[in-house]
Amino acid sequence: MSERDIDPADTAPGDEAAEGEAFAGGIASYAVGLGLAALLTAAAFAIVNLPLVWRPAIPMALVVLAIAQMGVHLVFFLHVSSGPDNTNNALALAFGTLVVLLLIGGSVWILGHLDHAMMR
Amino acid sequence: MLGKLSWSAIPFSQPIPLIAAGGVGLALFAVLGWITVKGHWPYLWKEWITSADHKRIGVMYVLLGLVMLLRGFVDAIMMRTQQASAIGHAQGYLPPEHYDQIFSAHGTIMIFFGAMPVIIGLMNFVVPLQLGVRDVAFPTLNSTSFWLTAAGALLVNMSLVIGEFARTGWLPYAPLSETTYSPGVGVDYYVWAIQISGVGTLMSGINLVTTILKLRAPGMGYLRMPMFCWTALGANMLIVAAFPILTATLAMLTLDRYLGFHFFTNEAGGNMMMFVNLIWAWGHPEVYILILPAFGIFSEIFSTFSSKPLFGYRSMVAATLFIVVVSFTVWLHHFFTMGAGGDVNAAFGIATSIIAVGTGVKIYNWLFTMVGGRLRFPTPMLWSLAFMMTFVIGGMTGVLLAVPPADFMLHNSMFLVAHFHNVINSGVVFGAFAGITYWFPKAFGFRLDEYWGKMAFCLTLAGFLIVFGALYVLGLEGMTRRLQHIDFTEWAPWLYVSVAGIGVMILGVASQIVQIVVSIRNREALRDETGDPWDGRSLEWATSSPPPAFNFAVLPKVHGEEPYWTIKRQAIESQGLADEPPYEAIEMPRNSATGVVTAFFATLIGFSMIWMIWWLAALGFVGAYATFVVFAWRDEEEKEIPAEEVARIDRARRAARSKWLEENREQPA
Numbered sequence: 001m002s003e004r005d006i007d008p009a010d011t012a013p014g015d016e017a018a019e020g021e022a023f024a025g026g027i028a029s030y031a032v033g034l035g036l037a038a039l040l041t042a043a044a045f046a047i048v049n050l051p052l053v054w055r056p057a058i059p060m061a062l063v064v065l066a067i068a069q070m071g072v073h074l075v076f077f078l079h080v081s082s083g084p085d086n087t088n089n090a091l092a093l094a095f096g097t098l099v100v101l102l103l104i105g106g107s108v109w110i111l112g113h114l115d116h117a118m119m120r
Numbered sequence: 121m122l123g124k125l126s127w128s129a130i131p132f133s134q135p136i137p138l139i140a141a142g143g144v145g146l147a148l149f150a151v152l153g154w155i156t157v158k159g160h161w162p163y164l165w166k167e168w169i170t171s172a173d174h175k176r177i178g179v180m181y182v183l184l185g186l187v188m189l190l191r192g193f194v195d196a197i198m199m200r201t202q203q204a205s206a207i208g209h210a211q212g213y214l215p216p217e218h219y220d221q222i223f224s225a226h227g228t229i230m231i232f233f234g235a236m237p238v239i240i241g242l243m244n245f246v247v248p249l250q251l252g253v254r255d256v257a258f259p260t261l262n263s264t265s266f267w268l269t270a271a272g273a274l275l276v277n278m279s280l281v282i283g284e285f286a287r288t289g290w291l292p293y294a295p296l297s298e299t300t301y302s303p304g305v306g307v308d309y310y311v312w313a314i315q316i317s318g319v320g321t322l323m324s325g326i327n328l329v330t331t332i333l334k335l336r337a338p339g340m341g342y343l344r345m346p347m348f349c350w351t352a353l354g355a356n357m358l359i360v361a362a363f364p365i366l367t368a369t370l371a372m373l374t375l376d377r378y379l380g381f382h383f384f385t386n387e388a389g390g391n392m393m394m395f396v397n398l399i400w401a402w403g404h405p406e407v408y409i410l411i412l413p414a415f416g417i418f419s420e421i422f423s424t425f426s427s428k429p430l431f432g433y434r435s436m437v438a439a440t441l442f443i444v445v446v447s448f449t450v451w452l453h454h455f456f457t458m459g460a461g462g463d464v465n466a467a468f469g470i471a472t473s474i475i476a477v478g479t480g481v482k483i484y485n486w487l488f489t490m491v492g493g494r495l496r497f498p499t500p501m502l503w504s505l506a507f508m509m510t511f512v513i514g515g516m517t518g519v520l521l522a523v524p525p526a527d528f529m530l531h532n533s534m535f536l537v538a539h540f541h542n543v544i545n546s547g548v549v550f551g552a553f554a555g556i557t558y559w560f561p562k563a564f565g566f567r568l569d570e571y572w573g574k575m576a577f578c579l580t581l582a583g584f585l586i587v588f589g590a591l592y593v594l595g596l597e598g599m600t601r602r603l604q605h606i607d608f609t610e611w612a613p614w615l616y617v618s619v620a621g622i623g624v625m626i627l628g629v630a631s632q633i634v635q636i637v638v639s640i641r642n643r644e645a646l647r648d649e650t651g652d653p654w655d656g657r658s659l660e661w662a663t664s665s666p667p668p669a670f671n672f673a674v675l676p677k678v679h680g681e682e683p684y685w686t687i688k689r690q691a692i693e694s695q696g697l698a699d700e701p702p703y704e705a706i707e708m709p710r711n712s713a714t715g716v717v718t719a720f721f722a723t724l725i726g727f728s729m730i731w732m733i734w735w736l737a738a739l740g741f742v743g744a745y746a747t748f749v750v751f752a753w754r755d756e757e758e759k760e761i762p763a764e765e766v767a768r769i770d771r772a773r774r775a776a777r778s779k780w781l782e783e784n785r786e787q788p789a
Contacts, residue, residue: 088333099361102448103401110397110452113460 033076040069123732124305129283134218140194141281170711172259173669174248177266179563181241182556184270189234189549191277193629195226197622200587204619207606219604220287221306225276227290228310231406232317233273235544238552239413240269240324243352246559247328249660249667250346252337252676252683257330259709260751265324267719272317275726279309283730286310289602291403292373294384294395299377305730307377311370312726318367319722325359328352337659339678343437346658347423347430350437351416354444355409361448362405369398396455404451408443410544414551415440415482418504421558422486424656425501426493429682432485439481446475456527465524472522476515483508498654499573503554506581507546514542517592535595538588545584553580553632561653565665566646572635580628586621590614650780651773657685664773670708670761673770674701695781697774703767707758714751718744 044065047053053061074080080089131137155161168176202219206212214222248256256262279285286306288297297307332353336345345353373395375381382388384395423430430436452460452468486508495501517539521527530536553576561567594614599606606615639646651664662684663672680686691697725740727733 095357096361098445099448103365106449106451107394107397107401110460110464111391111393113464114393114458117459117461 036072125731170713172709174256178241178245181237185238192230200622204615207612208609216604221285224286242555252659253335260712263715265320267715268320269317271719271723272313275313294392308730316722322363325356328356347419348416351412354440355412358405358409362402366402400451400454405447408447410548417551417555421500421504422489425496426490428493431488439478443478456524457531469524500554500558503550507550510546533595534591534599537601538591561648566643569639576631583625587618590618657682668769670706703763705763706761717747
C-alpha cells in the first residue's frame with residue numbers, strides 16, 4: 001500500500017526505507033554478523049580437534065556455541081532487538097521459542113517414559 | 121527412461137476406479153471443451169488463473185475445496201455402503217486393498233484438500249476486506265500458494281488411475297508406511313501431494329499473519345479488529361508454527377523410503393513411535409487451524425443476526441490466544457495407548473480437558489450475544505445454531521476421550537470416529553457452509569436462494585445426526601474403525617441406520633447444488649444492490665458487492681470496534697452519506713503467471729519423484745527455480761487505476777447507498 005502512512009512503531013525488520021538506515025550501515029552490521037558467525041563456527045571445530053577443553057565438557061561447549069550462533073543470526077541477520085519498535089519480532093521469537101521448547105521437551109519426555117516402560 | 125512407470129500402473133482389472141476416472145475425465149474434457157468453444161480462455165487466464173487479487177484467489181480456494189469435499193463425500197458413501205453390505209457371509213463390493221485406499225483417501229482429501237482450502241479461501245477473501253485494506257501483504261505469493269495446493273490435489277486424484285493411493289490411513293503411521301510394508305507408490309503419492317500443498321499452506325500462513333500484523337486500515341488497532349480477523353491470526357500463527365513439523369516428519373519418512381534411512385523403521389535404531397509423536401505434534405494444532413476460523417465465522421454471524429455487538433469481545437480474543445498456545449500441549453491424547461505411562465498420560469489428559477475451557481468461553485459468549493438481540497434466522501444463522509448444539513455434544517465426547525482410562529476402552533473404536541466427525545463436521549463444515557452463504561453476496565453480488573438453503577441445511581443436519589449417532593452406538597458396542605468386513609452380525613441394524621443417514625446426506629448435498637443453480641438463474645431477483653445485504657457491522661459490508669479490484673476507493677478511518685456500523689448509523693441519522701472524498705489513483709499488483717507456472721513444475725516434480733523419473737524431476741526443479749528468478753527480475757510490479765476510474769466506481773456505490781437511504785426514510789431504525 002503506497003499511500004499507507006509509515007508508522008515507526010510498526011515496521012518490518014530490515015525495512016530500510018522506514019528505518020531511515022543508510023545502506024552502508026546495513027552492510028557494516030551484516031559484515032560484523034558474518035565475522036562473528038564464522039568465528040563461532042571455527043571455534044566449534046577448534047574445540048573438538050584441539051586439546052583446549054576438558055573432553056567430557058565438549059558436548060556442553062558445543063551446545064553453548066550453537067546457542068550463541070543462533071543469537072548472532074537473530075541480532076545481525078534477522079534484526080531482532082529489544083528496542084521499543086520491535087514488539088512484533090520479540091513476540092514472534094517468544095512464541096517460536098515456546099513452541100520449540102514444548103515440542104522438543106514434550107517429545108523427549110514422552111519417548112523417555114516410553115523407553116523406560118519398554119524396559120530397554 | 122520412465123522410472124517405475126509402465127502400463128501395469130493403470131488398474132485395468134479394477135472396474136470401479138477405471139469407471140470413476142473415466143467419468144471424471146469425460147466431465148473434465150466436456151468443461152475444457154466448452155471453455156474452448158465459447159472462447160473463455162483469455163478471460164479465465166487474465167481474470168482468474170493469473171490474478172493476484174485476494175478475492176479471486178479466495179473464491180478459487182473455496183471452489184477447489186468444495187469440489188474436493190464432494191470427492192471425499194463419494195469416498196464416505198463407499199465406506200458406509202461397503203460396511204453395510206459386508207456383514208457375515210456377504211463380502212461387499214470393495215476388496216480390502218481398495219477399501220484401504222478409500223478410507224486413506226477420504227481422510228487425506230477431506231482435511232488437506234477439502235476443509236483447508238475452503239477455510240483458507242474464506243480467510244483470503246474476507247480478512248483484507250474486514251481490515252479495510254486493498255490486498256494481502258504478498259499478492260503473487262498468495263497466487264502461488266493456491267496453485268501449489270491445487271497441484272497437491274491434482275496428484276491425489278491422479279493416483280486414482282495411475283498407480284494407487286496409500287493404504288495406511290490419512291496419517292501414514294510408520295512402520296506400515298515404510299517400504300517393507302508399503303512397497304507400492306501409494307505412500308509416495310501421499311507424501312509428495314502433502315509436501316507440495318504443505319508448502320502452499322505455509323506460505324499462505326506467512327502471508328495472512330503478515331497481512332494482519334502489518335496492513336490494517338488507519339486507526340484499526342489490534343483490539344478493534346473483527347473477531348474473524350483475530351481467529352484468522354490465531355489459525356495462521358498455528359500454521360506457521362505447526363506445518364514445518366509436518367514437512368520435516370514427512371521429509372524424514374521420504375528419506376527412509378527413498379534413500380534407506382532409518383528414522384522410523386523397526387531395525388537399525390529407528391523409532392516408529394517418534395513418527396506417531398511428531399505427526400500428532402502437527403496434527404493436533406491442525407484441528408485448531410481448521411476450527412479457529414470457523415469460530416470466527418460463527419462470531420460474525422451471531423453478532424450480525426442478533427443485531428448486537430459480539431458479547432465479551434476481549435474474552436473472545438483471550439480465549440482464541442489461549443487455544444493457540446494450549447493446542448501445542450495436548451498432542452499425546454491421540455496415542456494414550458502407546459505406553460508412555462501414567463504420568464505422561466495424566467499430564468496430557470489434564471491439558472486436553474483444560475483446552476475445552478477456551479471453547480466453553482466462546483459458547484457462552486455466543487449465547488449472551490443472542491440474549492436480548494433482535495434475532496433473524498436466515499440460512500447462515502441456522503448453520504450456526506446447529507453448530508452450537510451439535511458441537512457441544514462433540515466437545516463432551518472429546519472431554520470423555522481425554523480421560524486416559526476411558527480412552528483405553530474407546531481407542532480406535534467407531535466412538536472415536538463419531539467424535540471427530542462430530543467436531544469437524546459440525547464445527548468446520550457447518551462453519552464453512554455458514555461462511556459461504558454469509559459472504560456469497562459479497563463475492564458475487566447476489567444472495568443464495570433461501571428455500572434451497574434451508575432445505576440443504578435440514579437434510580444435512582438430519583443426515584449428519586443419523587450417521588454419526590449410529591456410529592456412536594456402534595463404538596459403544598465395541599466396533600473398531602476401518603473394518604472392510606464385519607463378522608459380528610449384531611452390529612447390522614446400526615450399520616443400516618448409518619447408510620440411511622448417508623442417503624439423507626446425499627439429498628442434502630444435492631440440495632446445495634440445486635441451491636447454487638437456482639440462485640444463479642434467479643440472480644437478478646436476488647441481487648444485492650447496496651453491498652450490505654445482512655445489515656452487517658464490519659468493514660467488508662462498507663464496499664459494494666462484488667467489491668472493486670481495489671476494495672475501498674479511500675481507505676476507511678477506524679475510530680472504534682465496529683467501524684462500518686458507526687458509519688451506517690451516522691448516515692441514517694443525518695439522512696445522507698458523508699461528503700465525497702477526494703479520489704486518487706490507486707496502484708494495484710499486476711497479474712502474474714508465476715503461481716500457476718510454479719505449480720505446473722511442482723506437479724512435474726511430484727509426479728516424477730513418485731515414479732522415480734529422475735531427469736523429469738530435475739527438469740521440474742530447474743523450471744520452478746527459473747520461474748522464481750524471472751519473477752524476481754520483473755520490472756513493473758504494479759498497475760495504476762486512474763483517479764477518474766476510481767471516482768466512477770465509487771460514485772456508483774454512493775448512488776446505490778443514497779437510494780437505499782431514500783427508500784428507507786420512513787422507518788428510522
